[in-house]
Amino acid sequence: MATEQIQTSVEGAIGWLTFNNPERHNAISMAMAEHLPEAMAAFAADARVRVVILTGAGEKAFAAGSDISGFGESRANPDANRRYNAIHERAYDAVYASAKPTIAMIRGYCIGGGLDFAASCDVRIAAEDASFSAPAGKLGLGYGFESVVRLQRVLGGPAARELLISARRMDAQEACRLGLVHRVVPVAALREQTLAYAEGLAANAPLTLAAIKRALLELEKDESVREQAAAQAMINACFASADYEEGRKAFAEKRKPDFQGK
Numbered sequence: 001m002a003t004e005q006i007q008t009s010v011e012g013a014i015g016w017l018t019f020n021n022p023e024r025h026n027a028i029s030m031a032m033a034e035h036l037p038e039a040m041a042a043f044a045a046d047a048r049v050r051v052v053i054l055t056g057a058g059e060k061a062f063a064a065g066s067d068i069s070g071f072g073e074s075r076a077n078p079d080a081n082r083r084y085n086a087i088h089e090r091a092y093d094a095v096y097a098s099a100k101p102t103i104a105m106i107r108g109y110c111i112g113g114g115l116d117f118a119a120s121c122d123v124r125i126a127a128e129d130a131s132f133s134a135p136a137g138k139l140g141l142g143y144g145f146e147s148v149v150r151l152q153r154v155l156g157g158p159a160a161r162e163l164l165i166s167a168r169r170m171d172a173q174e175a176c177r178l179g180l181v182h183r184v185v186p187v188a189a190l191r192e193q194t195l196a197y198a199e200g201l202a203a204n205a206p207l208t209l210a211a212i213k214r215a216l217l218e219l220e221k222d223e224s225v226r227e228q229a230a231a232q233a234m235i236n237a238c239f240a241s242a243d244y245e246e247g248r249k250a251f252a253e254k255r256k257p258d259f260q261g262k
Helices: 030-045 068-074 078-096 113-120 145-155 157-166 172-178 187-202 206-219 228-239 242-252
Strands: 006-011 014-019 051-056 061-064 102-106 109-111 123-127 131-133 183-185
Touching: 006 030, 014 030, 014 187, 030 078, 051 061, 051 113, 051 187, 061 102, 061 113, 078 113, 078 145, 102 113, 102 187, 109 113, 113 131, 113 145, 123 172, 123 187, 131 172, 145 157, 172 183, 183 187, 206 228, 206 242, 228 242
Parallel strands: 014 051, 051 102, 061 109, 102 123, 109 131, 123 183
Antiparallel strands: 006 014
């Protein structure tokens, strides 16, 4: 990768993307946001990778927002701010639009831009020490429209509205009750349980998962721009695949299928 602050690795069928800025609690710099789409594209092109896990380096944070130390330059005027927003939206969208399932493995702070990345993932698994916040109201920032959309998509209207206007901190248990995260696990078990869950997803048929992801993405678009035919074509391709034959055969033989993504 072009920046050491975005680290990637592959472990079996799992791609790992790590926010590596621990001295700033993994706050997202412009360089990190610029290079994250490159990392996601590499996972998309790697046939070994079936699931991508996003996490933060160290023990303190998933990602504690955007790196505000650079705001004086990167958001100094309207043109610079538009560029800043465009770069970060491309980064969030690279995660959100991934054809391969994505999991946010969250320990510690998940704030602002970190919450945007977590909300862009399909699944969020949090350690008991995780905390969540959208603190724009306490910083005087304009919280991006797409950021509001992401939170509302995950939390629903009333809960997203309250979290945004209060700018308060939410702990992991409340986040789970409200549906912001899917499960909460002990800190010591976070990696093990997240990896086990990811490996379960990776055992599913890749073409089916990609078709499901595409259908969900289209469903969340305005109907006027929805590409339902493209989603249906991917669904149809599943039925013409070798994996479909393997799935039927494995079911009849009472064994686990060995899907190849073909």
